Amino acid sequence: MLGTSRKPRFALINDPAIQNTNHIRVSASDTVASSYFFYQQPQYPRDCYEIFNQCSEDRSSGVYLIKPDGYSNGFEVYCDNENDGGGWTTFHRRTEGAIGFDRAWKEYKNGFGFLSNEFWLGLQKLSFLTNQKKYEIRIDLKNRDGLYFSIQYNFFRISDEWSDCRLTGLGDYNKTAEYGYRIGYTVEITFFKAKLFRRKNGQTQMNTLCTRRCECQSNVLTCEDNYRCSSHATCEERGGVRQCYCNDGYTGNGQTCEVVATDCADIYNGGHNAMSWHKNKPFSTYDRDNDVWNDYNCAQRHRGALWYGYYYFYSSYSYCRTSEYYCDYWPEGNGCGACDNSNLNGDYGIATRGNSIHWTNLSGYECIIIYTEMKIKPV
Numbered sequence: 001m002l003g004t005s006r007k008p009r010f011a012l013i014n015d016p017a018i019q020n021t022n023h024i025r026v027s028a029s030d031t032v033a034s035s036y037f038f039y040q041q042p043q044y045p046r047d048c049y050e051i052f053n054q055c056s057e058d059r060s061s062g063v064y065l066i067k068p069d070g071y072s073n074g075f076e077v078y079c080d081n082e083n084d085g086g087g088w089t090t091f092h093r094r095t096e097g098a099i100g101f102d103r104a105w106k107e108y109k110n111g112f113g114f115l116s117n118e119f120w121l122g123l124q125k126l127s128f129l130t131n132q133k134k135y136e137i138r139i140d141l142k143n144r145d146g147l148y149f150s151i152q153y154n155f156f157r158i159s160d161e162w163s164d165c166r167l168t169g170l171g172d173y174n175k176t177a178e179y180g181y182r183i184g185y186t187v188e189i190t191f192f193k194a195k196l197f198r199r200k201n202g203q204t205q206m207n208t209l210c211t212r213r214c215e216c217q218s219n220v221l222t223c224e225d226n227y228r229c230s231s232h233a234t235c236e237e238r239g240g241v242r243q244c245y246c247n248d249g250y251t252g253n254g255q256t257c258e259v260v261a262t263d264c265a266d267i268y269n270g271g272h273n274a275m276s277w278h279k280n281k282p283f284s285t286y287d288r289d290n291d292v293w294n295d296y297n298c299a300q301r302h303r304g305a306l307w308y309g310y311y312y313f314y315s316s317y318s319y320c321r322t323s324e325y326y327c328d329y330w331p332e333g334n335g336c337g338a339c340d341n342s343n344l345n346g347d348y349g350i351a352t353r354g355n356s357i358h359w360t361n362l363s364g365y366e367c368i369i370i371y372t373e374m375k376i377k378p379v
Contacts, residue, residue, distance in 0.1 A: 078116070137375070164282035301337070
């Protein structure tokens, strides 16, 4: 259940016709504002954007009451009225790890935490909110090195509980968000990836079609039968070693090949669109497994809750169990697996591999993001 450390404020209505009708007065002692606030009963603003446009004297960020179309009653939300033009309705925030996010479906449905600190607003509220208008989403992140990131999509919508609160709408990824102060960090990531993929651990043997790879480690031969080349790679022998090699213009280990960045903008645009992998996926919690991977419960493995469904598994990549590049994977047998490209509801801080908060190619190889916030605003 959501809580707040202070009483919510109401939109100030300046229309005399409305002020003369039946309304409720809230004294200054009950709010942080110095003036009186009014709202016409039973009409509430439908989101923070309407509050922002109604308030003429006080547009500060804080807790307000809203009531989306069709929702049974008004509820409290945190409005960000300072960033990017204001009017943002916040539905998720992580700041210090005081609130655990490894929770059951019922709690994710109804919401939990404290609006002034860490919280999840609730899937039911978010469903009503995102289906009354067309909304964009903004995701603000900060990693432990103190670098800030902002990611936006021009459309965001989820379905109702009957269809497992599926992420039915996710628009175009905003490639023009500020990123000038991230350049050095991103370049470091790309360099490390190139260095990692060129490492050779032990002796490796590949069949002619590059569909079976055997690797010798500590005098133990381990074979992988589901080895496949990326669509941007070629199976061939180079320097006496047969394997999948990325084509010109791409870099990677042959199974996964990414476009080689030509400048820092390319690096930014190529690595930060992590949420797109979750589009059209149902929401999953540890007690309500809606992902499509029959062998594993993704929410349980990642110790979070999200629109899981995109997954991959490396059966005999021993280095994925310790490599910083694979910090978002959980160890499994001789390899490791993952269900996501982002996990903002994962464990806070230093966590077991695969469980921490992460955002692909953004959070750093130790997958430690110390601040996350997700919020929506009408387009």
